[in-house]
Amino acid sequence: MAARRRGRGRTGKAVAGAAIALAAAAAVAAALGVDLRSFLDQPEAEATTETPATAEVVRQTLTETVAVAGDLGYGDALDMACLLNGTLTGLPAAGDVLERGDVLYSVDDAPVVLLYGSLPAYRTLAVGAEGADVKQLEKNLSKLGYDGFTVDDEFTDATADAVEQWQDHLGVEETGRVDLGRVVFTPAAIRVDTVEPQLGSAAQPGAAAFTYTGLDKVVTVEVELDDQELVVVGDPVAITLPDGTEATGTVTASETAVTEETGQGGETEDVTYLDVTVAADDAAVFDALDQASVDVGFSGESAPDVLTVPVEALLGLAEGGYGVELVDGDTTEVVAVETGLFADGYVEVSGEGLEAGQAVVVPS
Known part of the structure; x- marks a missing residue:
């Protein structure tokens, strides 16, 4: 109703302005000896009734779609932990992409190598060792082009021969065994996120040589616990990019997190929320973006x-x-x-x- 009142106000001003303009035009016409009535004496247009939409x-x-703002990036960064004592003599650069067989960093001028697998290295592997970690190592050696052994859970003399060939290509001592700390297993290729240590820093077990992420860009969203029923791992979501482009995605992970927030009075309190990770169904939609704010739409009521x-x-x-x-x-x-x-x-x-x-x- 208020909008219509504003509309009538504008119309009244327009009519008054038209009357003033008409009077002025009549005066000018009289001065020029022109009969203004000849221009105005036209038949009226018939009124029409518009058909309503x-x-x-x-x-x-x-x-219902509940939209929550999220951040586009590479997800949470993980520590690339060192298991060796010595001196850091080689480090990657932030942004480097490292794949199977690549050198992650060097300690005492000897490389620590990336291999693929879900089981972390936890012991030295040599002839006589048996287990899932042996099979994981042998799968990697095979993928890197070494052969002459059977990919199974037994570290045999044939496995040791392949390891020696690999060590020769790496330029390290050919021992035929894989010492703990000289290989790191990750599920896939990684992207170096931050590198804080400097060359020459002390390497020690438990210290991080650098932090890393996966290669795929994902959206991370902080969801309040009151809305936790919206989040189901595996459920589809809608993604809206900064330019308005819409895409589909999937909730890939959700975990409870706690952050410390400071109130207006300066007091701090712990706030618990869900840290949610969303992947685009077509990762290419993020290709033109680096870091950006992205809206994620969760299905609600x-x-x-x-x-x-x-x-x-x-x-x-x-x-x-x-x-x-x-x-x-x-x-x-x-x-x-x-x-x-x-x-x-x-x-x-x-x-x-x-x-x-x-x-x-x-x-x-």
Whole structure:
């Protein structure tokens, strides 16, 4: 109603301005000896009635989307822990991508090598060793092009021969065994995130040589515990990029985290939240972006098999509540409706005589 009052105010000013302009034009015309009536004495245009824009009452399932702002990056960085004593004589650079067989860093001028696997190195491997870690090592040797042994869980003399060939290519002593700390297993290739130690720093067990992430860009989102029911690992989500591009994604991880926040009075308190990781179904949608703020839409409340109309079709009734204007041929009728869930520009409605397929007026 206020908007319409503002509209009438603008119209009144326009009419007054037009009257002043018309009087001025008449004066000019009189001075020039021109009969202004000849220009104004035109037949009036016939009034027309515009057909109102309509939308259909649709029966569908509405699902609320809860949007949460997230950060695009490479996910949480992990420590590349060192298991050796000595001096750091070689380090990678931030942003380097390291793959199977690449040197991660060097201690006492001997390399620590990246291999693929889910089981962390926990012992020296030599002839006679048996176990899943032996098989994991042999798989890597085979992928790197070494052969002459059977990929199984037994470290044999043939395995030792392959290890010696590998050590020869690395330029280290050919011992035929793999000492603890000289290989690191990760599930896949990694990206170096930060490198804090300097060359010449002391290497010691438990210290981090650098931090690293995976290669794929992901979105990390902090979700309040009150909304934790929205987050289900494996569920689909909607991703909106800074330029408005929309993509689909999947929740890949969720864990509880605690952060310390400072209030206005300077007091600090621990706040618990969910640290959620989301991957795009098509990783290429992130190719043109480095770090950015991205919205993630989680599926919230759902209303199955309900009548819906566009939100714009709702009318505020003088007696309170909402109504819609139904179209029946050349006539319209305003009927009261009860509203339910709002989602994706639609609203759940119910009311006497309301059926799917009917037309309702919406503002043009």
